[in-house]
Amino acid sequence: MQSGKPLVAKDTRPEIGSPYPDPFASLATSTAFLRLGDQFGLTQLGVNLITLDPGVQSGLRHWHSLEEEFLYILEGEPTLVLNDGECKLSAGMCIGFKAQDRNAHLMINRSDAVVHYLVIGSRVPGDVCYYPDDDLSWFPTESGDIAVHKDGSPYS
Known part of the structure; x- marks a missing residue:
């Protein structure tokens, strides 16, 4: 707060597309990420509003070494895909x-309506994100996270 008034986010613009390197980048092109936590300078907690258009998935199936994630469905009926199956x-x-x-x-929108959900996650330095179905991991470096193959070699 500044001068006793709360900060309020207005006129925010979502990021559209995918953070993945090729050949994975095309998998989440209609996903919109609105990074709400960044607007307030949050460094320990990520808060993102995700919009999935019909027929779109949130990204690749993944898990984190250090980060915790919480997902809350605001609108729509996405399908959650896990190791042992799916649930609506x-x-x-x-x-x-x-x-x-x-x-x-990961989330997939198999419905005919737009899906909106919140993802809240801890921001822990050194977190590695693993994608068991794909030749991909996000690995932390001093200059930021980089996409690497499972053998550790970086994507170009």
Whole structure:
């Protein structure tokens, strides 16, 4: 707060597209990420509003070494894909993933309506994000996270 008044985010613009390197970049091109936590300078907690258009998935199935994630469905009926299967979610439902929980996850919008959900996650230095179905991991470096193959070699 400044001068006793709360800071309020207005006129925010979502990021559209995918952070993944080729050949994975095309998998989340209609996903919109609105990084709400960044607007307030949050450094220990990420808060993102995700919009999935019909027929779109959130990204690749993944899990984190150090980060914890919490997902809360605001609108729509996404399908949550886990190691042992899938389940349909709806508004008001939520799920959490503890650090080092190898139950990799992603959301797919198989409905005809837009899906909106919140992702809240801890921001822990040194976190590695693993993608068990794909030749990809996000690995921390001093200059930022980089995409690497499973053998550790970086994507160009």
